[in-house]
Amino acid sequence: MSSLDPKDIRLLARLQKDGQVSAQDLVDELGMSASQISRRRQRLEAEGYITGTPCRLNPDRLGLTVQAFIQVETRAQSNGTHQSIKRLVSTTPEIVAAWTLTGEADYIFRVYCADLKALNHLVQDVLLPHDSIGRVHSQIVMDQVKDDTALPLPR
Numbered sequence: 778m779s780s781l782d783p784k785d786i787r788l789l790a791r792l793q794k795d796g797q798v799s800a801q802d803l804v805d806e807l808g809m810s811a812s813q814i815s816r817r818r819q820r821l822e823a824e825g826y827i828t829g830t831p832c833r834l835n836p837d838r839l840g841l842t843v844q845a846f847i848q849v850e851t852r853a854q855s856n857g858t859h860q861s862i863k864r865l866v867s868t869t870p871e872i873v874a875a876w877t878l879t880g881e882a883d884y885i886f887r888v889y890c891a892d893l894k895a896l897n898h899l900v901q902d903v904l905l906p907h908d909s910i911g912r913v914h915s916q917i918v919m920d921q922v923k924d925d926t927a928l929p930l931p932r
Contacts, residue, residue, distance in 0.1 A: 780824070784809065786930050788817055789826060793927040796830030833926070841889040843896050844918040847904065848882035852911040861909040871899050882914065893917075 781789075787807055791798060800811045807814065821827045836844065851858050859877075862884060866875045874887040890896040896915070904913050 781826070781931075785817060785821060785826075788814065789821065790927075790930050792818070792827065792830070793930075797832075831926075836889050840891050843890045843892055844921065845888050845890070845896055846916045846918070847886045847888060847900065848878075848914040848916075849884040849886065849904065849910055850881065850912040851883045851909050853909070854883075858909045861907070865903075865907055865909075869899075869903060871895075 784807065788803070791803065791806060800814065803809075803814050804811050809817075818827070836842075849862070851862065862875075866872050866886070871888045871890055872886045873889055876885050877883065878885055888896070888899060890899060896917070900913055900915060904910055
């Protein structure tokens with residue numbers, strides 16, 4: 778992170794808020810020319826600080842009314858199990874994020890489903906029958922207080 782100067786930090790902070798911000802808005806807000814901003818952005822992308830500019834969708838508008846976190850305990854601790862879970866995650870669109878964990882659960886999945894029936898189907902008919910999964914524990918989100926993709930940056 779030592780190669781970032783205060784202008785880089787300001788640019789990254791602004792792009793985290795809105796990756797589609799116009800060049801003119803960046804010029805106005807950051808006090809740099811469009812070409813300076815473009816060169817900095819290209820460098821930050823090339824150096825791996827910027828990995829993409831995803832479009833965030835509204836799950837409610839798409840009929841995805843149930844969000845849940847599902848903790849998964851595997852049957853065994855092996856590379857084969859890990860690869861099997863990775864394949865499951867990559868082929869199950871309801872699983873939008875997955876992490877490996879320390880502690881009781883081996884994985885945690887963030888899922889979106891249309892309704893409780895769809896969540897039940899995911900757990901009962903997709904996850905529990907999977908050869909690598911031993912136990913699942915679901916937690917349904919009641920209210921989302923914060924959902925921000927922005928990372929904390931040095932001030």
